[in-house]
Amino acid sequence: MVCVVIYPGQTILRVDLSRDKIEEEELPDFVVERFVGGKGLASYLMYREIKPGTDPFSPENKLYVFAGPLAFVYPTFVRAVVASKSPLTGLFCDSYAGGSFAIELRRAGYIGIVVEGKSDKLKCLKITKEERKLFECESLRGRTTYEVGEVFRDYSVLTIGPAAENLVRFAGVYIDWRRNPVTRPGVAGRGGLGAVLGSKNLKAIVLKGWLSVDDLARGVDKSVQRDLINRYLKIIEEDVIPGIGIGGNLPVFKVSAEARILPTKNFQLGSHELWRELADDAWARILVNRITCPTCPVKCGTMFREGCFFTERIEYETVAMNGPNILVMDRRALMLINNTLNALGMDTITTGSILAFITELSERGLLKEYRVSWGDVDTYIKIIYDIAYRRGLGDLLAEGVAKAARALNAEEYAIHIKGLEIPAYDPRGVVGMALAYATADRGGDHLRAWTVGAEVTSKLTLEDLVNLTKYLQDRNAALWTLIACDNIPSNAIRPPDEMIRIYIKMLNTLGFNYDEESFLKLGERVYNLTRMFNVREGVRRKDDTLPPRFLKPREDTGWAITREDFEKMLDLYYARRGWSPGGVPLRETLERLGLQDLL
Amino acid sequence: MTVIVRFYGVLRDIISEKLELEVSGGEIPFTDLVGELLRRHPVLGKYIMLTERGVEVRGVTVLVNGRHIVFLGGDKALIRSGDIIDILPPLHGG
Numbered sequence: 056m057v058c059v060v061i062y063p064g065q066t067i068l069r070v071d072l073s074r075d076k077i078e079e080e081e082l083p084d085f086v087v088e089r090f091v092g093g094k095g096l097a098s099y100l101m102y103r104e105i106k107p108g109t110d111p112f113s114p115e116n117k118l119y120v121f122a123g124p125l126a127f128v129y130p131t132f133v134r135a136v137v138a139s140k141s142p143l144t145g146l147f148c149d150s151y152a153g154g155s156f157a158i159e160l161r162r163a164g165y166i167g168i169v170v171e172g173k174s175d176k177l178k179c180l181k182i183t184k185e186e187r188k189l190f191e192c193e194s195l196r197g198r199t200t201y202e203v204g205e206v207f208r209d210y211s212v213l214t215i216g217p218a219a220e221n222l223v224r225f226a227g228v229y230i231d232w233r234r235n236p237v238t239r240p241g242v243a244g245r246g247g248l249g250a251v252l253g254s255k256n257l258k259a260i261v262l263k264g265w266l267s268v269d270d271l272a273r274g275v276d277k278s279v280q281r282d283l284i285n286r287y288l289k290i291i292e293e294d295v296i297p298g299i300g301i302g303g304n305l306p307v308f309k310v311s312a313e314a315r316i317l318p319t320k321n322f323q324l325g326s327h328e329l330w331r332e333l334a335d336d337a338w339a340r341i342l343v344n345r346i347t348c349p350t351c352p353v354k355c356g357t358m359f360r361e362g363c364f365f366t367e368r369i370e371y372e373t374v375a376m377n378g379p380n381i382l383v384m385d386r387r388a389l390m391l392i393n394n395t396l397n398a399l400g401m402d403t404i405t406t407g408s409i410l411a412f413i414t415e416l417s418e419r420g421l422l423k424e425y426r427v428s429w430g431d432v433d434t435y436i437k438i439i440y441d442i443a444y445r446r447g448l449g450d451l452l453a454e455g456v457a458k459a460a461r462a463l464n465a466e467e468y469a470i471h472i473k474g475l476e477i478p479a480y481d482p483r484g485v486v487g488m489a490l491a492y493a494t495a496d497r498g499g500d501h502l503r504a505w506t507v508g509a510e511v512t513s514k515l516t517l518e519d520l521v522n523l524t525k526y527l528q529d530r531n532a533a534l535w536t537l538i539a540c541d542n543i544p545s546n547a548i549r550p551p552d553e554m555i556r557i558y559i560k561m562l563n564t565l566g567f568n569y570d571e572e573s574f575l576k577l578g579e580r581v582y583n584l585t586r587m588f589n590v591r592e593g594v595r596r597k598d599d600t601l602p603p604r605f606l607k608p609r610e611d612t613g614w615a616i617t618r619e620d621f622e623k624m625l626d627l628y629y630a631r632r633g634w635s636p637g638g639v640p641l642r643e644t645l646e647r648l649g650l651q652d653l654l
Numbered sequence: 655m656t657v658i659v660r661f662y663g664v665l666r667d668i669i670s671e672k673l674e675l676e677v678s679g680g681e682i683p684f685t686d687l688v689g690e691l692l693r694r695h696p697v698l699g700k701y702i703m704l705t706e707r708g709v710e711v712r713g714v715t716v717l718v719n720g721r722h723i724v725f726l727g728g729d730k731a732l733i734r735s736g737d738i739i740d741i742l743p744p745l746h747g748g
Contacts, residue, residue, distance in 0.1 A: 310745050313663035505745075507742075508745065510712075511712070514708055514711075515724060517724040519724075614720045614740075620721070620725045
């Protein structure tokens, strides 16, 4: 491949907090050609720079914030990826957030920022046309994500809340959180990447870009660019906006409840009789505004008000994990939990899983410190604060459900894979999701392969189910190099094939040379690289497994995944991937993907 | 023989919550059952297709007595009297 443009998609900013140094660095052509941007570049640098066995909270761990090459040049490519070795799992982790940060980063001339080392004092990083500097910000210690957003109201703000400062292992990274925001705020919530920033004493990155679209698209044929934008916006208008419903992925709630895969009482059941109280129709009645990320026409950000309760944005996962999963079937209570978690800066999926876990333990008489009943909102709020400030049992719960379960000798009630609490879809019916969860590169995650979507036709065979999982994992890894928004292909009412072809053409206007086959191979390359990161940390077949609860029939439907069936599926998956029966990519696989010289 | 087919989500809205299908013989391949379902409810064809490759689906999950059908032989799985078939719709979003 020959790259003729790629400007300024090769420049990164390396920020060393130990030495108080900021340096620009140019990535080599061959790296950009092979890994493109976003997840690709972050994974490449992570593999190269983070030594196996590194403590995620040590100065030697690094955190990567990357945009994709299409940001700002083409609409909707607004997501930033935050990636690091996760303090929750000890493995590779990438998490994505909308908002203005990726665009402003590109407008500042950078494709990514690498944060390394550790500062003695709490600092902020500021990037403007005039200066790039680290400055002390002790006055922001303990401030919420909203408060930091307000302090830097004129900037794009990536920040952490008090939970991350206190090294809660599932503290997230928050972009543009403000009261009454103009553009949609974003959260890179999963895997505790905010706590990595907390460990480095970096409270926020604030930036304001200055480059124009023409600066970023220098050398791009304007008529081709315009044509691609028009074609893409037409697809968005016809296929995506009608499928997004009221936004926030909230329409999924009804589908999950009716399909009986809605997590209820710590995944003991698959639906709840009051589910309509939390379905999109109920939220639609209190919808006050919809907002969107810069350059995006979709408006998936939802703002709700009911009485004195108001929330800027709430998602399906938050509602399901902190709703039926802990038997809170009240919208106002959910808004309170959502706001509290967003202000303190904690992942709503993990927190919902932990609250369900300790409620079940309490119900079974296995917990002394808290007496908590299902749906006990006041106690849940207290526990959330105890976790954020590491008080009492909250200190243990701040370690995540896997470590807490080990300490409490209660692993059979902990719903996680590789330490990452799984999201809000019970896989005992939809078995394809079980394989997707178990083989996701960041632990229990549904976004790598959404095998239950209607976007691909497949045969009703085990082979096709496995092929579908691999295909979606590879495709999404490729899309996250750009970085395409998850809310767009997954909510399209028709298969997104044409959309992806347009993405590839957009990429090629910047000097790349991909076709559909090589683009999919790019995703496979990235997926194998992240696997190798995890293999280096000791991950093998034994880790690609399911929580014990999912291997037993569910009491309400009898749906089950047997160990035998699951292992059979895993055998086929490894073979299809070109991995050994133990789950390690084979040498010939790495060679085929052009990874051998890297590894 | 009688087979019970339960539908969920949008499929329940457009077909029924539960069908009790009377089919001839002691056991039939799932492919034949799909043919019968499509004959009675052509609207199902949006989600489940009968092609020369066999049964093809778009995001649909099929369980036989609580077990995913891919572990029972896929569309060649034999359905017996009294079996309960759960058909889950594709899930939009994610």
